[in-house]
Amino acid sequence: MPCPWRPRPRWPERAGRNMATYFHFAPAVALAVAAGTRTVGWRLMLLGAVCAVVPDADFLLVWLRFDPYSGTYGHRGFTHSLGFALVMGLIAALWRRPAPYSWHQRGLAGLYLALCTASHPLLDGLLDAGICNAWLWPLDGTRHCLGWRPIPMQHVALWGWVRLGTEMLWIGVPLVLLANGGMALRALHRRWRAPIRLVSQPVATGVKSVGFGIRPNLPDVRETRFFRERKETNRRLQRRRRVEAMDWLGRELRTRRISQGAGAAWDE
Numbered sequence: 405m406p407c408p409w410r411p412r413p414r415w416p417e418r419a420g421r422n423m424a425t426y427f428h429f430a431p432a433v434a435l436a437v438a439a440g441t442r443t444v445g446w447r448l449m450l451l452g453a454v455c456a457v458v459p460d461a462d463f464l465l466v467w468l469r470f471d472p473y474s475g476t477y478g479h480r481g482f483t484h485s486l487g488f489a490l491v492m493g494l495i496a497a498l499w500r501r502p503a504p505y506s507w508h509q510r511g512l513a514g515l516y517l518a519l520c521t522a523s524h525p526l527l528d529g530l531l532d533a534g535i536c537n538a539w540l541w542p543l544d545g546t547r548h549c550l551g552w553r554p555i556p557m558q559h560v561a562l563w564g565w566v567r568l569g570t571e572m573l574w575i576g577v578p579l580v581l582l583a584n585g586g587m588a589l590r591a592l593h594r595r596w597r598a599p600i601r602l603v604s605q606p607v608a609t610g611v612k613s614v615g616f617g618i619r620p621n622l623p624d625v626r627e628t629r630f631f632r633e634r635k636e637t638n639r640r641l642q643r644r645r646r647v648e649a650m651d652w653l654g655r656e657l658r659t660r661r662i663s664q665g666a667g668a669a670w671d672e
């Protein structure tokens with residue numbers, strides 16, 4: 405879809421009227437909530453919020469007349485591309501201290517920051533106002549518009565309640581749903597992988613009666629450590645009781661024989 409944007413008079417000053425949204429930081433928070441605090445800590449979340457806002461720093465390049473507003477290095481140019489997001493993620497993954505973090509954690513942090521950075525051009529691209537993004541930089545510096553730009557911002561002033569309300573409806577609500585969806589999925593995953601708790605009645609607790617419904621990937625109850633230990637203890641206990649019983653029997657027989665013998669001797 406060709407970009408319909410044309411420079412207005414007195415740009416770049418006036419052209420930036422529809423540039424920003426208040427909610428650029430919000431995807432970072434929503435993704436962090438969805439992923440959970442173990443995956444994304446609050447420091448990483450703050451960094452994600454910075455990454456989600458930083459693409460608009462390209463205004464400096466326009467202001468310094470490095471490139472015109474609609475150039476590859478102008479507003480919504482290379483910083484609003486998927487390549488830029490990828491570079492940010494890679495830098496973050498390599499930058500993170502290697503000592504306490506595994507490659508897996510560093511990769512996850514890089515992925516999170518890349519997603520935060522990519523959320524910026526996505527939000528900008530969904531607004532129906534303003535110039536389009538150079539999505540494919542560094543492969544292609546020209547602007548490409550999304551086929552669907554539903555957020556109505558054309559006649560909304562940069563500051564004010566109307567803009568805030570529109571953004572809350574079109575950006576805030578989907579992000580709240582995203583965060584809650586992530587939380588629900590994590591809760592479901594936790595329930596699914598939770599071990600069976602065998603506290604007092606290991607035999608009475610069936611596999612299918614624990615939690616909700618049938619969980620096919622659970623280990624057999626008889627394989628759990630608690631049950632094995634209990635079985636061991638039972639076996640040892642039975643052996644001891646058997647020995648005790650035999651001792652008792654032997655004692656009884658001996659005393660009876662003696663008493664019987666004594667009685668017999670007395671009777672005689």
Ligand SMILES: [Zn+2]
Binds near residue numbers: 528
């Ligand atoms: Zn932007």
